[in-house]
Amino acid sequence: MFFIPGKSDWGNSTSSLLAQENFISKYKKKESQFIPQNACGIEFVSLSNEVELVAINSQWFLEDWNEYTEINKGCDLKTREQFFDELDSHLLENQEKTILLAIHHPLLSNGIYGGQYSLNQQLFPLEKNIPLPIAGSFYNLFRKASGYKIDDLQHASYREMTDRIKAIVQKYNHVVVVSGHEQNLQYINKDGIQQIISGSGAHYTPARAVNPNDFSYGGYGYAVVDVYENGASTVSFYTTSNRKEGLLFRQKIREPELNIKHQQYPKQFEPTVKRSIFGKPVSRKSDVYQFLWGKHYKNYYKQEIALRTVSLDTLYGGLKPIGLDNEGTTISLLLKDKNGKEFVMTPLEKDASSFFKSLAYKNEKQKNQDRNALSEDFLRDYFTTIHPFTPLVVSKLSLAIGINSTQPKLFYIPNQNGLGNYNEDFGGNLYYISEKVNSSQKVWLLLVNQLRLLTPMKCYIKSEPIEIMW
Numbered sequence: 001m002f003f004i005p006g007k008s009d010w011g012n013s014t015s016s017l018l019a020q021e022n023f024i025s026k027y028k029k030k031e032s033q034f035i036p037q038n039a040c041g042i043e044f045v046s047l048s049n050e051v052e053l054v055a056i057n058s059q060w061f062l063e064d065w066n067e068y069t070e071i072n073k074g075c076d077l078k079t080r081e082q083f084f085d086e087l088d089s090h091l092l093e094n095q096e097k098t099i100l101l102a103i104h105h106p107l108l109s110n111g112i113y114g115g116q117y118s119l120n121q122q123l124f125p126l127e128k129n130i131p132l133p134i135a136g137s138f139y140n141l142f143r144k145a146s147g148y149k150i151d152d153l154q155h156a157s158y159r160e161m162t163d164r165i166k167a168i169v170q171k172y173n174h175v176v177v178v179s180g181h182e183q184n185l186q187y188i189n190k191d192g193i194q195q196i197i198s199g200s201g202a203h204y205t206p207a208r209a210v211n212p213n214d215f216s217y218g219g220y221g222y223a224v225v226d227v228y229e230n231g232a233s234t235v236s237f238y239t240t241s242n243r244k245e246g247l248l249f250r251q252k253i254r255e256p257e258l259n260i261k262h263q264q265y266p267k268q269f270e271p272t273v274k275r276s277i278f279g280k281p282v283s284r285k286s287d288v289y290q291f292l293w294g295k296h297y298k299n300y301y302k303q304e305i306a307l308r309t310v311s312l313d314t315l316y317g318g319l320k321p322i323g324l325d326n327e328g329t330t331i332s333l334l335l336k337d338k339n340g341k342e343f344v345m346t347p348l349e350k351d352a353s354s355f356f357k358s359l360a361y362k363n364e365k366q367k368n369q370d371r372n373a374l375s376e377d378f379l380r381d382y383f384t385t386i387h388p389f390t391p392l393v394v395s396k397l398s399l400a401i402g403i404n405s406t407q408p409k410l411f412y413i414p415n416q417n418g419l420g421n422y423n424e425d426f427g428g429n430l431y432y433i434s435e436k437v438n439s440s441q442k443v444w445l446l447l448v449n450q451l452r453l454l455t456p457m458k459c460y461i462k463s464e465p466i467e468i469m470w
Contacts (some may be wrong), residue, residue: 001032001046006104006180007059008342009152014039014070024395036060040075041083044090048133051227052094054087056103061161062150088168091175091332095323098227098254099175102115106179107169107194108161108188109217111207113152113181115144118218151181166193176225176253185237186221187215187251194253196235215249231257263423264305265416271310273412277301277348277388277430296384301349307430310411312418315433319343321422325436333419333426334436343438345413347429350383379463391432408434 003024005017021034035055036043048361061080065071067265077086091099117125117140125136125143132139138373143308145156153162169175170192184207186197197207200220207216221239233253239246278301283434312319312335319335325344391408398405415427 002012002053002102003032003035004055004102004104004180005039005057005059007062008064010059014068014073035314038074040072041077041080042086047100050097050229050231052090052097052099054090054099054101056101056160056165058105059104062105084164084168087159087165088171091168092323092325095172095174097174098231098233099172100225101165101169101175102114103165103176103177103179105158105161105181106186106195106197107154107166107177107193108190109182109197109207110186110188110210110214110319110330111182111184111197112205114207115152115154121206126317143309163293167193169193174254176235178225180225185215185217187235187237187249189213189251190241196223198237205239215251217248219363221248225253228256233256265423267417269414269416270309272306273309274304275412275430276304294385296381297387298384300383300388301384307410307412310413311416312413313422315411319418319433321419321426331425333422335433341434344436345426346432346434347426348388348409348410348432349429361467372447391434406434406437408432452457 003020009017009020010441017034018041021037021039023032024032035045036057039058041060043055045055048051061083063071066391077083106113108114109391112121115248122137122140123131123133125139127155134242143149143152144154147156147159149155149163150158152158169177176196178198180197180199182197182199183203183205183451184197184200186195186207188195188197188211192212198221200218201222204219206218208214209216215237217237217335219239219241221237221241224236224238225233226236227233236250237246237248237355249421256383299438312321316337317339319337321333322336322342323334325332325334330346330350331420332347335343389410391406392410395405395407399407410430411426413429415423428446
């Protein structure tokens with residue numbers, strides 16, 4: 001059983017959290033945990049080979065750190081920016097798992113903190129039961145528009161936190177956000193975010209179902225997430241009103257992994273091939289265009305070069321694809337060797353759709369990126385402003401002056417059985433393969449960017465219940 005802190009747990013100092021952590025650890029010993037420990041911002045727990053728990057102390061982010069001289073004492077992360085980097089890195093490393101992101105404050109809500117008010121809340125907008133007809137509606141409108149209450153999603157600090165976390169979560173396919181805060185039950189699937197709210201164990205307030213597939217219930221109850229061995233997962237909402245338990249709603253979260261028979265590729269390849277970076281012809285630009293925009297390094301992209309052909313199952317002792325790396329302006333393939341060391345396989349030819357996606361990840365507010373007026377042809381030409389072989393030169397220069405850096409190698413990687421599901425998007429092109437920069441590998445690297453633009457939530461894993469308490 002895991003306990004996650006919320007607003008009320010903080011009290012006047014982090015000592016309140018530490019006292020709760022100490023009490024829970026002694027009361028149930030190893031059977032219960034209060035996380036994140038030491039009043040820190042984030043903690044990761046591997047529940048099984050299929051499920052990862054990410055516990056976020058959201059009130060840690062929202063608090064005014066100037067009022068807490070002892071904050072972050074005993075924590076590895078000392079800044080909010082480090083928090084986002086660590087979250088993104090961990091989701092990337094575990095993207096094939098079902099990830100339960102447990103955070104007290106929801107990223108999405110159709111309850112009072114999300115600006116949705118019932119008729120009763122329009123009449124009684126304050127905590128005290130004082131009727132304010134008409135004035136109550138104006139108060140709620142002002143509250144929603146101004147975001148003056150830090151408990152509301154519209155508050156500047158709250159919005160900053162949710163915007164950044166959503167931008168990270170949207171890059172991965174199997175993240176489920178589980179929260180409390182609102183005193184009701186909700187399921188929301190919007191903008192690539194699956195949000196579960198279970199907060200009506202002791203009190204309840206109304207909530208709305210705004211979108212067609214939303215669910216909400218303003219009554220006593222709880223939610224259960226079931227994760228199955230075949231990779232599938234579901235969420236079920238139960239009511240406990242009138243001391244009777246009953247199923248209210250069930251939603252499939254993740255489809256089971258299917259054993260698809262993939263196309264078989266040759267096991268032997270030509271030792272070397274001659275290829276250009278641009279696999280298809282580049283349209284000739286007019287003299288006026290070249291005068292305005294320049295010729296760039298197009299010749300290097302069109303020139304054929306001889307490269308070694310490699311097979312992933314023998315390269316560096318054998319590399320296995322484990323997921324996608326969306327950290328740059330190009331979607332790369334994340335690889336891992338038999339010792340757990342991670343590598344990144346990055347295509348030299350840039351893809352326009354990947355460029356637009358990367359912009360959207362950095363700014364979640366950018367919508368409908370596919371409608372961007374820039375043409376693919378223009379972007380291909382824009383990418384030629386970057387010398388394609390810069391990483392090879394920079395890595396050598398870095399070594400010469402004693403600066404740690406990735407050491408990328410350039411290969412031709414054909415479509416092959418070792419790519420598995422990723423043959424559709426990778427293979428048959430030129431790729432850099434280099435060490436993955438992340439905190440777990442403990443490598444300090446020179447980043448070369450020239451090329452790469454108290455209610456229970458139960459989770460049953462193999463019939464063993466895991467409870468998350470708000």
